[in-house]
Amino acid sequence: MAEVSLVGLTKSYGTNRALADVSMTIPDGAFVVLLGPTGAGKTTTLRLIAGLDRPDAGDIRIAGAPVTADTPAQRDVAMVFQQYSLYPHLTVRENLAFPLRSPVLNWPEAEITRKVGEVAEVLRIAHKLDNKATQLSGGEMQRVSIGRALVRNPRIYLMDEPLSSLDAKLRADLRIELKRIHAELGATFLYVTHDQIEAMTMATHVGVLDAGRLVQFGTPREIYENPVSAYVASRLGQPRINLLPADAFGPAPAGAVQIGLRPEHVRIGEGQPATVRRVERLGDQTRLHLTMGPHEIVTLTDPHTALAAGAQISIRPDTPLWFDASGNRT
Amino acid sequence: MSAYSITEPTRRSKWVAALLVTLYTVITLLPLVWIISTGFKSGQDSISYPPKVVFQPSLEGYVNLFTTRTRVSSDEFGNLPPPATWYDEIVRDQGMVIAGPSRFGERFLNSVIIGFGSTFLSIVLGTLAAYAFSRFKVPLKDDLLFFILSTRMMPPIAVAIPIFLMYRSLGLSDTHLGMILLYTAVNISLAVWLLKGFIDEIPREYEEAALIDGYTRFQAFRKVVLPQAATGIASTAIFCLIFAWNEYAFAVLLTSGTAQTAPPFIPTIIGVGGQDWPAVAAGATIFLLPVMIFTILLRKHLLRGITFGAVRK
Ligand SMILES: Nc1ncnc2c1ncn2[C@@H]1O[C@H](COP(=O)(O)OP(=O)(O)OP(=O)(O)O)[C@@H](O)[C@H]1O
Ligand SMILES: [Mg+2]
Numbered sequence: 291m292a293e294v295s296l297v298g299l300t301k302s303y304g305t306n307r308a309l310a311d312v313s314m315t316i317p318d319g320a321f322v323v324l325l326g327p328t329g330a331g332k333t334t335t336l337r338l339i340a341g342l343d344r345p346d347a348g349d350i351r352i353a354g355a356p357v358t359a360d361t362p363a364q365r366d367v368a369m370v371f372q373q374y375s376l377y378p379h380l381t382v383r384e385n386l387a388f389p390l391r392s393p394v395l396n397w398p399e400a401e402i403t404r405k406v407g408e409v410a411e412v413l414r415i416a417h418k419l420d421n422k423a424t425q426l427s428g429g430e431m432q433r434v435s436i437g438r439a440l441v442r443n444p445r446i447y448l449m450d451e452p453l454s455s456l457d458a459k460l461r462a463d464l465r466i467e468l469k470r471i472h473a474e475l476g477a478t479f480l481y482v483t484h485d486q487i488e489a490m491t492m493a494t495h496v497g498v499l500d501a502g503r504l505v506q507f508g509t510p511r512e513i514y515e516n517p518v519s520a521y522v523a524s525r526l527g528q529p530r531i532n533l534l535p536a537d538a539f540g541p542a543p544a545g546a547v548q549i550g551l552r553p554e555h556v557r558i559g560e561g562q563p564a565t566v567r568r569v570e571r572l573g574d575q576t577r578l579h580l581t582m583g584p585h586e587i588v589t590l591t592d593p594h595t596a597l598a599a600g601a602q603i604s605i606r607p608d609t610p611l612w613f614d615a616s617g618n619r620t
Numbered sequence: 621m622s623a624y625s626i627t628e629p630t631r632r633s634k635w636v637a638a639l640l641v642t643l644y645t646v647i648t649l650l651p652l653v654w655i656i657s658t659g660f661k662s663g664q665d666s667i668s669y670p671p672k673v674v675f676q677p678s679l680e681g682y683v684n685l686f687t688t689r690t691r692v693s694s695d696e697f698g699n700l701p702p703p704a705t706w707y708d709e710i711v712r713d714q715g716m717v718i719a720g721p722s723r724f725g726e727r728f729l730n731s732v733i734i735g736f737g738s739t740f741l742s743i744v745l746g747t748l749a750a751y752a753f754s755r756f757k758v759p760l761k762d763d764l765l766f767f768i769l770s771t772r773m774m775p776p777i778a779v780a781i782p783i784f785l786m787y788r789s790l791g792l793s794d795t796h797l798g799m800i801l802l803y804t805a806v807n808i809s810l811a812v813w814l815l816k817g818f819i820d821e822i823p824r825e826y827e828e829a830a831l832i833d834g835y836t837r838f839q840a841f842r843k844v845v846l847p848q849a850a851t852g853i854a855s856t857a858i859f860c861l862i863f864a865w866n867e868y869a870f871a872v873l874l875t876s877g878t879a880q881t882a883p884p885f886i887p888t889i890i891g892v893g894g895q896d897w898p899a900v901a902a903g904a905t906i907f908l909l910p911v912m913i914f915t916i917l918l919r920k921h922l923l924r925g926i927t928f929g930a931v932r933k
Contacts, residue, residue: 342828362831375829379847392834438829 292353292445292478293318294339299348301334308334310502311348316495318353321472321479323489323510325525326499332482333372335499336448339480340369352445363394365446368439372450372482375435376423382434383419386410389442409437412467414460428455436464440471449481453488461485465492486528490514498522520617523550529577529588531611532556538585539607545620550611553577556589561606566597580605652908658901663714666897680714681898683707685724685889685906689716724903727885732910733796734881735865738803742860743853745804746811747819751841753812754819755827765816768809776806777869784873794875802874803864810863811856818852819845854921858914865911882907 294316301309309331316322324332337343339350341362350357357365368389369375376385386406390397397405410416413433418426426434436452452468453461469492472479483489489496489510496513498506498521506513506522517523523531532551536542539562542549564582569591576595580587582605589605591597612620629637658666660677689711692700700717703709711718752758753765783802784793792798822845830840846853868883875881886903889896915922 340828340832342831361836362828363834363836367832369829369832371825371829374823374825377826377829377844377848388830389833392830393836393839394834438833442833 293351294446294478294480295349295351296335296339297349297351299335299338299345299350301331301338301343301345307502309338309345312499312502312504313348314497314504314507316478316480319476319478320494321469321481321492322495322497323493324480324482324497324499325484325489329501330499331502332499333450334502336369336450336480336482339365339446340367340448341365363392366444367446367448368442368444369448370435370439370450370452372454375438376426376431378422378424380423381419382410382415382421382423382426385423385434386419386437386441389438395442405441409440412440412471413437413464429457429460432456433464436468443475444477446478446480449479451482451484453483453485461488468492486526489526496526498525516619517611518619520548520550520611520613523552523611523613527552529553529590532585532587532589533613534585534587536612538562538582543612543620545614546612547615548613548617549607550613551587551589551607552611553588553590555608555610556587557606557608558589558591558603559605561604564603564605566599566601566603568599569595569597655901655904655908659898659905661898661901663896663898666901667895678710678898679707680710681896681900681902683710684896684899685902686722687711688719688722689714690719691716722889724882724885724889724906727880727882728906730796730875730879731865731882731907734799734803734879735861735910737796737800738807738864739857739861741800741804742807742811743857746808746815746856747846747849747853749808749812750815750819751845753816755824765813768812771805771809780870780873783870787874794877794879796879799871799875799879799881802870803860803867807860807863811860814856814859815849815852818849818856822848851921854918858911858918858922861914862911 296312296314296316299309299312300307312331312335314322324335326332334343338345341357341360341364345358352365352367376382377388380388383406386409387402389395390402390405406419407416410419413436415430415433415437418430418434423431423434432452432455436449439447439449453464456464465488468479472492481488481492493510495507496510497504498513500521506518508516510526513522514526517526520531520533524533532553534549534551536546536549538549562582564580564587566578567581567586568579570577570579571593576591576593578589578591578595578597580589580603587605597603614620657675659681660679661672661675662678662680665672665675665678666681687707697715700712703712708718753761758764787793787798787802790798792801826844826848827837827840830844831837835843866883867881871881872884875884882903886900886907889899889903
């Protein structure tokens with residue numbers, strides 16, 4: 291339960307700049323999702339907040355107090371690592387109890403047993419409590435890692451792709467479970483994911499990182515509807531935003547070099563002729579792959595559409611996004 | 621344990637492997653069998669030619685090992701009271717009487733103190749140093765590691781004279797502490813290098829998780845790193861113990877009275893009352909036991925340790 295502010299955080303590993311001048315203020319109780327391609331600096335951001343690495347420059351404040359000189363234990367955060375964080379020499383039960391037995395908490399055994407049981411129930415691993423940590427599947431290990439964070443009640447939860455190796459159903463269930471825990475505890479969450487749905491449904495705020503820089507920070511809606519650049523626009527949205535030369539549909543505003551069309555920005559029925567190449571029925575959505583002259587466009591359509599490959603249709607843009615030569619919004 | 625390889629070896633290659641392993645075992649065990657059996661032979665049997673494979677077992681060697689004996693004239697011999705104990709009787713059968721205990725027990729105890737003491741010290745210091753080299757930014761790390769290794773680039777005995785002089789002026793000659801320090805100094809480079817390899821293999825995330833969970837670095841080291849390094853520590857300890865246990869040259873040079881270990885003592889048995897091979901063999905047999913027991917106790921860790929992490933669960 292704390293506001294976190296990052297001010298001008300910079301971190302290099304050797305000559306490799308992992309984070310460059312990242313500033314953001316995470317309100318108390320926010321659920322921040324960090325997005326960005328691999329190597330963008332998401333894990334680095336979490337490690338700096340946790341105190342596992344020291345920033346080269348910049349400041350980290352938790353609840354208003356600078357913590358840069360504090361040890362990880364003093365910062366009172368919990369972290370779910372991207373990989374390897376279960377102690378292989380301990381059982382699942384001992385792994386879950388480990389944080390509660392630490393000198394800072396040192397709970398009585400009865401309390402530990404109760405809490406471990408409760409968290410194991412939530413994460414559906416109660417039947418594996420007596421397994422060695424090495425005798426688990428990838429998804430089970432991941433759930434135990436989450437559990438190690440959930441047994442405590444820290445000010446900040448840092449989670450690095452915690453649901454990445456779970457099956458779709460479990461992922462959906464745990465997404466809801468985490469969201470419930472977030473609402474219940476009111477703790478601040480920083481959450482890294484590559485998953486669109488997780489980002490959109492769980493986040494109160496989204497931070498988009500690109501090569502160590504924070505390019506946009508805002509609500510998921512803002513990021514989706516009002517991206518500052520073509521890069522940010524392509525981070526969110528399934529299918530991805532279509533980026534075409536600005537003049538693909540005729541005259542463009544001054545300075546615009548690219549037009550960005552989300553699937554819902556493509557109006558079917560009038561405008562430029564296009565050919566249906568493929569109809570992709572995914573169950574919950576039906577995608578149309580179109581070619582319009584030299585350009586390829588993906589859009590969504592009614593699940594019961596009669597359109598088939600080869601069909602000729604007309605399309606026009608509806609409230610598109612315009613980007614300039616360096617990819618920024620005009 | 622389950623199979624690690626996708627391709628199960630064929631029946632024939634398994635047979636060949638079994639044959640080779642058996643052959644090798646027989647060859648390496650033969651000297652051991654010889655020593656152990658000689659320890660239970662009588663003086664006569666021990667030098668008979670061709671060697672006796674089947675013989676009347678006797679504890680003469682062991683009794684002689686632990687005692688000093690004197691020969692008495694035949695008139696006196698007749699006047700002696702009947703032997704009081706079974707070992708008195710064995711000595712009488714050789715035409716002698718027990719004069720007192722030998723120093724073997726003491727020497728053996730010295731070996732235990734010095735061998736295990738230096739192993740313990742090497743492991744403690746080696747683990748801490750290896751952890752620091754593995755995890756922290758140590759200035760001149762590579763040079764320091766090379767320097768540590770370079771102490772093994774010549775045979776230790778090459779510096780025997782300086783060490784002898786140094787020990788004499790420091791008053792460390794013929795002391796337990798001196799021998800423990802010496803063997804530790806020789807073993808520590810091996811310990812640091814081996815253990816650094818093992819600790820390097822333990823992902824940092826484990827300790828980092830513990831740090832975040834509210835443990836101090838030292839507690840994280842103890843609760844997370846040490847248990848996972850157990851395999852490496854066990855195999856390193858065995859290497860260190862074997863060196864310190866068997867070391868002969870420095871022991872001859874630097875010890876004579878209080879701190880003499882078993883290796884320089886065993887050959888001196890030969891001189892006492894003729895060539896007493898059964899006693900020598902008995903001494904060697906007892907001398908073998910601690911390392912053997914130590915290795916057997918740690919063998920669970922050893923397989924994974926000696927293959928340097930190549931076999932992983
Ligand atoms: N310990 C390290 N030593 C050297 N370089 C590192 C280290 N950790 C991270 N980096 C580099 O810093 C950059 C950012 O890494 P980071 O782990 O933060 O990426 P990420 O956004 O978490 O990526 P992913 O989605 O793949 O997990 C990368 O270029 C990476 O190679
Ligand atoms: Mg990462």
